[in-house]
Amino acid sequence: MRAIVVREFGGRPEATDMPTPEAGPGTLKIELEAAGVNPFDKRIIDGFLDGKLPHDFPLIPGVDGAGRVVAMGAGVNDFEIGDRVVGKFLIPPVGHGTFAEFIVVPRESTLAKVPDEITSIQAAALPTAGLTALDLIKSAAVTSAQHVLIVGAAGGVGSFLVQLAALAGAHVIATARPDDTDRMIRLGATEVVDYGRITVTDSPTHPEDSQLSVADSVRTSSPGGVDVLFDLVSPPTVFSGNASLVKTGGTALSTIGSADEADLKARGIKGGNFESTGGATELRELLRHVGNGDLVVPIDNTPPLEAAPDVIGASGARGKTVLVI
Ligand SMILES: NC(=O)c1ccc[n+]([C@@H]2O[C@H](COP(=O)([O-])OP(=O)(O)OC[C@H]3O[C@@H](n4cnc5c(N)ncnc54)[C@H](OP(=O)(O)O)[C@@H]3O)[C@@H](O)[C@H]2O)c1
CATH class of the missing domain: 3.90.180.10 (Medium-chain alcohol dehydrogenases, catalytic domain)
Known part of the structure; x- marks a missing residue:
C-alpha cells in the first residue's frame, strides 16, 4: 500500500x-x-x-x-x-x-x-481537534454570557472551540491574525484580538508597528476580566499573563502544559494543564453537531x-x- x-x-x-x-x-x-x-x-x-x-x-x-x-x-x-x-x-x-x-x-x-x-x-x-475542543468546553462547563478568551483560535482546535463556545452562548474573544478576523467572526467570535505585530513594509520610519500584548488588549476591552481562558499556544510566562485576566472562580486551561497549577489554585482559579480524553461517545456527539449544522x-x-x-x-x-x- x-x-x-x-x-x-x-x-x-x-x-x-x-x-x-x-x-x-x-x-x-x-x-x-x-x-x-x-x-x-x-x-x-x-x-x-x-x-x-x-x-x-x-x-x-x-x-x-x-x-x-x-x-x-x-x-x-x-x-x-x-x-x-x-x-x-x-x-x-x-x-x-x-x-x-x-x-x-x-x-x-x-x-x-x-x-x-x-x-x-x-x-x-474531526477527531483530535474536535474532541479536544469539545472536552475543553465540557471541562470548563462554559455557559451562556460568560466571557471566554481563546488564545490560538485560528488553528484546528481553536476553529472548533470558537464555534462550540459560541454555541454555548458565550461572549467569545478569539486571538487571530488580522487576515483571519472575518473567518473568526463567521465561526462565532464576538471580538478578535490580533496577536501578531503589524509589519509596515512600505514605511522607512516605522518598519514595524508593535502592538499591545493579548492580555493588555483584553484587559482594555473586558475590564472585568474573563470567566474562562482556553490557551492553546502560549508558553508558561505568556500563559500566566493571560491567566491574570481570569476572574476568581473562573477557569484557565492550557493544552500545551504551560499552566502553573499551584499558582492558579492559590488565585482561586480552576483548571490547569489539560489532556483530551474524549472517545467514541464524544466523537458521535461531534458528528451529530456537524450533521445538524451546528458545527462547521x-x-x-x-x-x-x-x-x-x-x-x-x-x-x-x-x-x-x-x-x-
Ligand atoms: N493536550 C491535549 O490534549 C491536546 C490536544 C490537541 C492539541 N493539543 C495541542 O494544542 C495546540 C493547538 O493545536 P491545534 O491542532 O489547534 O494546532 P494548529 O492547528 O497548528 O493551530 C495553532 C494555531 O495557533 C496560531 N498561533 C501560533 N502562535 C500563536 C500565538 N502566539 N497567539 C495566537 N495564535 C497563535 C497558529 O497560527 P500562526 O502559525 O499563523 O501563528 C495556528 O493557527 C498544539 O500545540 C497541540 O499539540 C493538545
Missing part, C-alpha cells in the same frame, strides 16, 4: 510502499479516504512518545482518519463491510497510523460510523497523501489540513 513513513525519530517523512495490514480477531481493516493532520503527528515523529510506548519503524504517522470498512476479524459485530467510519487511532506499537491507504484498528478504538451527509474529508478533520468543519487545505512531508509540522494553520488518500 502507499504510505508516508519516517525511518527514525526526527526523520523526514517520505512516500513509499508498505505491506498492507490484515484484520485479525477483534479488529477492523479500514481503507482510508482521508487523514487529518495534527501538531501531535510531528511530535510523535520527533520522539515525544519514545520510552513511553513501543514504536515500529518504518513508522507510519497519523492519528486521525476516515474511510470504509473492508474486512473484519472474528468478534466484531457492530460494523459491516462498506460502513464509512472515522476514528482517532494511537495504537501501540506506534507506527501503523493513518497516513496510508489501509489501517487495522481494534474494535474498541475511538471509532464511529460517519452519517451520509458528512464527507470523509470532513470526518477526518473548518477545512483549510486538502493536499494529496504524497504531500504529507510538506504539511506535517507546518505552521500557519487556518483550520484543518486533511490529506486525501
Whole structure:
C-alpha cells in the first residue's frame, strides 16, 4: 500500500510502499479516504512518545482518519463491510497510523460510523481537534454570557472551540491574525484580538508597528476580566499573563502544559494543564453537531497523501489540513 513513513525519530517523512495490514480477531481493516493532520503527528515523529510506548519503524504517522470498512476479524459485530467510519487511532506499537491507504484498528478504538451527509474529508478533520475542543468546553462547563478568551483560535482546535463556545452562548474573544478576523467572526467570535505585530513594509520610519500584548488588549476591552481562558499556544510566562485576566472562580486551561497549577489554585482559579480524553461517545456527539449544522468543519487545505512531508509540522494553520488518500 502507499504510505508516508519516517525511518527514525526526527526523520523526514517520505512516500513509499508498505505491506498492507490484515484484520485479525477483534479488529477492523479500514481503507482510508482521508487523514487529518495534527501538531501531535510531528511530535510523535520527533520522539515525544519514545520510552513511553513501543514504536515500529518504518513508522507510519497519523492519528486521525476516515474511510470504509473492508474486512473484519472474528468478534466484531457492530460494523459491516462498506460502513464509512472515522476514528482517532494511537495504537501501540506506534507506527501503523493513518497516513496510508489501509489501517487495522481494534474494535474498541475511538471509532464511529460517519452519517451520509458528512464527507470523509470532513470526518477526518474531526477527531483530535474536535474532541479536544469539545472536552475543553465540557471541562470548563462554559455557559451562556460568560466571557471566554481563546488564545490560538485560528488553528484546528481553536476553529472548533470558537464555534462550540459560541454555541454555548458565550461572549467569545478569539486571538487571530488580522487576515483571519472575518473567518473568526463567521465561526462565532464576538471580538478578535490580533496577536501578531503589524509589519509596515512600505514605511522607512516605522518598519514595524508593535502592538499591545493579548492580555493588555483584553484587559482594555473586558475590564472585568474573563470567566474562562482556553490557551492553546502560549508558553508558561505568556500563559500566566493571560491567566491574570481570569476572574476568581473562573477557569484557565492550557493544552500545551504551560499552566502553573499551584499558582492558579492559590488565585482561586480552576483548571490547569489539560489532556483530551474524549472517545467514541464524544466523537458521535461531534458528528451529530456537524450533521445538524451546528458545527462547521473548518477545512483549510486538502493536499494529496504524497504531500504529507510538506504539511506535517507546518505552521500557519487556518483550520484543518486533511490529506486525501
Ligand atoms: N493536550 C491535549 O490534549 C491536546 C490536544 C490537541 C492539541 N493539543 C495541542 O494544542 C495546540 C493547538 O493545536 P491545534 O491542532 O489547534 O494546532 P494548529 O492547528 O497548528 O493551530 C495553532 C494555531 O495557533 C496560531 N498561533 C501560533 N502562535 C500563536 C500565538 N502566539 N497567539 C495566537 N495564535 C497563535 C497558529 O497560527 P500562526 O502559525 O499563523 O501563528 C495556528 O493557527 C498544539 O500545540 C497541540 O499539540 C493538545
